Amino acid sequence: MSSNALIAGVNMVKFTKPGKSEEYDVLGATAARNALLDAGIPYQDVQQAFAGFVFGDTCSGQTALYNVGLTGIPIINVNNACASGSTALFLAQQAVRSGAVDVALAVGFEQMPSGALASDTSDRKATTTRLDAAVESIQGWDSNVMQAAMYFGGAGKEYLEKYNASADLFGKISVKARKHAAQNPYSLFTTPLTLEDVMGAPSIYGPLTRLMCCPPTCGGAAVVVVSENYAKKRNLKNTIRIAGISLQTDGPDSFESGSMINAIGAGVTRRTAQAAFEQAGVGPEDVNLVELHDCFSTNEVISYEALGLCSEGGAEKFVADGDNTFGGRIVTNPSGGLLSKGHPLGATGLAQITELTWQLRGTAGDRQVPNARVALQHNIGLGGACVVSVLTQ
Template identity: 45%
Template structure:
């Protein structure tokens, strides 16, 4: 059965030290916005998968109960940084499988100021759910003092530079683009514009990455209402609905670890696998896509994702970013929202915020950041440990 996104909503993403609302209020704002966007009430929702990483067990119920006490099943979802998209996968599966006609996917996060540790909910290094990934990195690069996740991606960037001649300027071009895009997004945590030179001159985090090439910790929430075709017909919602044309989740295989490369450890193979499956399910290819929201947790991951999605050959992503092909006037517009680097990255909300941006783009409702003629959108959300979700949306 076909499934559609009938409504989306999100809060503004904020710095953890300045946000002063509890997570259930953030979730309520996003959920109510999505329901209002769909033109339905919470009493019509049959299931609620809720994504978050840093709150305690059954926090999903606390969040959903702010929308209503209707007795419907609430599922607590945690898949590291891919949590929001995983909640969307569950919503689509329930609808596509004929088990429900209306599902609310909800994601939120309250985070602490500062860098992420060695994995969502992790304690010491050995207990980290991504200890195997760090072990691969340590065998080749050692384990330093900078934030562990930044080390993984910084070392992936170094390998890409050594293997393909990628330059610091090309990495910085990704961040400069996304900061520039966020200036037009009222939901973005940061809206300042930086040049490539300013990105390079920012505080180093883990060579070659600077602070302006790293996503921040954030508070925020996002939501999407996923419905069946018969629900659309029954309630007359076709005008604003966006079809989930294809979607796939993939997890790690031996390819993640076999090469000993951080490029593989941070998720390039698993992203490529999810993309192949999603494109096949939709009957589409990368050339059919107009607008992309991808997981730029660090600038290098945007480059790796270009290659994994088939936007360019391996090693050509730096040149692609520098060419202008991934911004307005280019072949694709990537991260018109500002991406994780500038819009923010509250883990449980990120994948659903990507969905919200793409729905607005495909409806022609994105205001000054509108991608002209956008008809097909692609969302990519990845979590170390690992999971990658690729979703194709079609108007």
């Protein structure tokens, strides 16, 4: 795999609350059409498509993309939990870099139900069976608590105990998310929050309050990936290079380390980031901005360290010094992140890539990160999968 893969077009549909969105196929088709329009490429040039979603029936990708065109191309449906959209991108760039195709489309969409995430496969073994057993052995199990909150709240509790940190650290993440979201017309929640608002919200589990948890949302996003030769032939402008991308799954540390921090993906994030950085030939010290998986504010803090953005146990200082926001060292989630922009599972990773592409092009408007040259994306799905991408101009 020696050929470069370039992002030629991106788009996202503004995320909405469940019950207020278009149908999933409209969300996917709209994002795909607009990404192709952004690239200046007709759908007839797309040779393979990869569709990421979690809540949906088989061949939902076909249902969405048939609205764009009936060209007979392979359409591969991808379900990798919250990392489904990023996995679709991984497969699209792999098809391009291998030389199998010159143009691939990654599309993600989600029409989510309201309320806490729940599985509809109660007649068979849950995909989180191994994870749940580890969680129960580490901290016990409370069937009255939302499953995901128990995971990430437990990890947050462990973090505070391990590093003698204050729970205000997590509250400051939510405050920062809303501040960034206020400049993003694609963000769902833009009302500013104070630290008192966040810390005084109803308790969910461990240090988590309601305002430290991302909302269920609906939406769509898409990315067009092309080969360097195709881009030159078509004289495409504003392309962004996928300098490095890695997809990895759990290792023994997720289940055998006795750590909730590893159980929710710190270990796999660390390995995946190292692989992506090595492929790109850069390190975390070169990164200007990052869109990371802040499904809960606790995970943003843990991900800072797993991605190498700060030292182990150094997140409290990283946040206190303002190094995670505008004017600091690495602007984190300039879009507002999952906490404020929303988290429609299959669309999330591709929406992150869309934001980073806009930033690297210098077209992000009032939330533009100055001198953005190297961008990092992080998307994790428990069960599990992790994708880390490094994008450069």
